[in-house]
Amino acid sequence: MLFFVARRLLYLIPVLIAVSLLTFFIASLLPGDLAYVILGDQATPEKVAALRHDMGLDQPIWIRYFGWLGNILQGDFGRSFRTGQTVLQAVTERFPVSFELMILAEIIGLAIGVPLAIVCAARSGGAFDRFMTGSAFAMLSLPAFLSAILLIYLFAVELRWLPATGYVPFAEDPAANLRFMVLPALTLALAEWPGIMRVLRSDMIATLQEDYIALAKAKGLKASRILFVHALKPSSLTLVTITGINIGRLIGGTVIVETIFALPGIGRLLIGAIYTRDLIILQGVVLLVAAGFVVMNFIVDLLYAVLDPRIRHGHA
Amino acid sequence: MLSVENVAVELPTPRGNLRAVDHVNLTVGAGRTLGVVGESGCGKTMLSRAILQLLPKKAKLSGRVMFDGQDLLQLSPEKLRKLRGRSLAVVFQDPMTSLNPVLTIGTQLIETLQEHLELDQATATKRSVELLAAVGIPAPEQRLTQYPHQLSGGMRQRVAIAIALSCEPKLLIADEPTTALDVTIQAQILDLLAREQRRRHMAMILITHDLGVVAGRTDEVAVMYAGRVVERAPTPALFKKMRMPYTEALLAALPRIDAAPHTPLPAISGRPPDPTRPLKGCSFSPRCRYAVARCHAEKPDLAEAETPAHQYACFHPIENHAGAAA
16 A cells, blocks of 8 residues: 555656646746836836846846746745745635635535435436436536526625625634635535446446346345445446646636626636736746645545555556 | 246347246255256356356346245345355456456456455455465465466466355356366366365365266256256266266267277257247257157156166156166
8 A cells, every 4th residue: 555655656756747848838938028017118228138137037038937846846826926925825825715615615516425325326317316317417507697697696785695795714713714615615516426426326336237236236235325335336437537637727716707796716826826927826826826726636545445445556 | 055946037138038047946054065057058058147146137037946945036136145145155267357457366356355355455365375276376475466468268267266265155156167277277177166066065066068067076967958957866876877868968979988989979959949939849959869749749848767866857768777878
């Protein structure tokens, strides 16, 4: 197991290098010279040239890349020329918001999707299964901005149970924080559960055809034990994959949901950086988010090994 | 103890209903062994699944399966569940797929013991070690924490047998228990089954496509063809004088150790009839070398022969000794 983890960790290195390369070069492809952005349209060519020299922008791109990478390895991701805030400060300030949103959304999504999938698989082809499969398909095609507006209308405007927008840090007032988080998390979860349900349902149906399920029945085990112990674990590999991908995606925040509900998360930070051409922030945040995504996939790989002993022992 | 009465299984298919098991009657007494023999697709596995009530959802099952005085087809799901694994156990064909790949051997053994016998964890673990030792698995304590993929095919089938034996069942159904195994392991597994069957005095149904397997190990043999039992006799009587041409052909198709090298095997020509289109006459008639006009027009019943307990379904039973015919 230790060997497995070590080997997976080694794989991370080239992936992270590729991520940093892509981030840096894509950011430098964006139109507009950084020096002009900072100095404004009225700047004289001499001033621009001086600033370019100070910032190292007159150097060849690969030298700038290695300089940037060297700073990052020392923990310096750069600093916004607008706010003076470092990338790390900006991210640590915004990350808890997106992280909490992601965790809540996944918990709600799994709490809806997993039980429905098990019930549907156990009675596949039945009326409930067909109804839920149809509903999941309908939900899957509902865009987030629409479900967000519907939820706001229902819970904030009509019922007045929950606030429509705003944010309070969890440490300040946990109850108020959760009240602000419920609707955005629910909006994301509404898009998550149909995928979770469909994937787990079809894997469960396949697993329930296996010989070892027939044997579990022939052993006289209770239906609940067959479903939860014998069938759920071998069926959950795809579920873990898509949950991992979803989490990785949500680590970067969600631009639409954070904007609609006015949550100060990573998604809003990125959008702000793009609008203000804050390339340093953009570059640093994209790199951190991509690294988070890669690490999430590493955790998914480890979970495979936890779920399936054959992967752990290098048989599959 | 077990009597299968007029059991029929129909499977709906896109090409019409498939009659997998066609009104079969069988009995097994306590402590007795019945061999069910037939080629692939003759309905022997469907018959075993019908007894265990493990048929696909769409299958239509009729008849009666009397086990210990109650009809298994009429039992409530909960009563049936308490019977399965406890009094009625099964060993499947392929040990590569019949054990759960993500659960340890120990979990799969102990859960059966705890489900039916109300043992505490320590006692159940101790029983599991004894069971694994009884089926000839070395270092049984260590096996409990291992997963199926860490064991060879033969060892896995031994584990499957240990699971089947765990609650001292009254009847064990072994559905081609050696077909998926290496030839070198087959005899060991069959001997293990025979030994445990005698020791525990349980009844056993041994399903196989190999007449050689049932020869020394069963009390009675039923030969199945196209979903029907076509010959049924006490094992010694059957091998002494088989009457049904299909049985003869099955025996002739076995490789013989005393045959000259490169002797071609007398395979049965043709294929079994399409089970979605039953024939009017005897279902073996298209492949039978003795068939006459009546065989194609009329279906023979399974009838008693001159020897008691020997039944066969044929208008032109073989008169001479089986060995000579081959």
